[in-house]
Amino acid sequence: MSNANDGTVNQKRQAGEAAIRYVEDGAIVGVGTGSTVAYFIDALADLKHRIQGAVSSSEQSTAQLKRLGIPVLDLNSAGPLTIYIDGADECDPCKRLIKGGGAALTREKIVAAASEKFVCIIDSSKQVDLLGKFPVPIEVIPMARSLVGREIVKRGGQPVWRDGVVTDNGNWIIDVHGWRIADPAALESELNQLPGIVTVGLFARRPADVVLIGGQLMA
Numbered sequence: 010m011s012n013a014n015d016g017t018v019n020q021k022r023q024a025g026e027a028a029i030r031y032v033e034d035g036a037i038v039g040v041g042t043g044s045t046v047a048y049f050i051d052a053l054a055d056l057k058h059r060i061q062g063a064v065s066s067s068e069q070s071t072a073q074l075k076r077l078g079i080p081v082l083d084l085n086s087a088g089p090l091t092i093y094i095d096g097a098d099e100c101d102p103c104k105r106l107i108k109g110g111g112a113a114l115t116r117e118k119i120v121a122a123a124s125e126k127f128v129c130i131i132d133s134s135k136q137v138d139l140l141g142k143f144p145v146p147i148e149v150i151p152m153a154r155s156l157v158g159r160e161i162v163k164r165g166g167q168p169v170w171r172d173g174v175v176t177d178n179g180n181w182i183i184d185v186h187g188w189r190i191a192d193p194a195a196l197e198s199e200l201n202q203l204p205g206i207v208t209v210g211l212f213a214r215r216p217a218d219v220v221l222i223g224g225q226l227m228a
């Protein structure tokens with residue numbers, strides 16, 4: 010018997026496989042993190058002899074890339090990348106995103122910023138009109154957790170510490186509930202100024218360039 014979850018899994022796989030068409034011969038591919046990206050990495054393994062390698066956004070993706078024999082390169086030596094493929098937790102009609110459900114947001118934002126084209130791969134459950142139903146992940150320096158939490162409350166959010174999670178960079182995650190975000194780029198810029206915040210899981214100042222929902226291109 011099939012259920013809605015099967016549909017989501019199928020769409021993740023279709024999106025991951027469809028993203029392969031954006032990978033050019035000889036490229037160094039920026040690779041995100043998550044269950045949708047895992048399908049992309051599986052598909053990338055079939056092309057591994059046609060690419061130079063990948064720059065990874067997490068230890069999790071690095072492990073999968075290496076297991077499949079795809080060379081993992083350092084961003085500092087790779088230089089600007091032509092392409093970055095990653096998932097998202099929410100996506101609005103302007104291709105602005107919430108990311109960080111897998112706690113990899115900092116390296117994801119770095120690799121996205123280093124890439125000419127960001128192809129976001131999602132299933133249809135991630136599409137929203139207004140960002141914020143999914144709690145906004147914020148990576149913080151551990152000693153600033155309460156300071157940042159108070160700043161979030163001042164801005165109408167409810168901060169929840171993702172207790173027990175330590176990021177690949179040794180930091181902590183606060184998930185912010187209760188925001189309905191009318192101007193995500195303005196909020197991202199404002200939060201970027203607060204001491205103790207490493208990365209805000211809003212990808213609005215640099216949104217995705219292309220979004221694939223299942224195998225379909227979002228307009």
Ligand code: 5RP
Nearest residue numbers: 043044045096109110111113
């Ligand atoms: C990880 C992320 C992921 O892209 C996001 O959580 C989506 O994951 P999935 O493809 O498993 O639904 O931002 O930090």
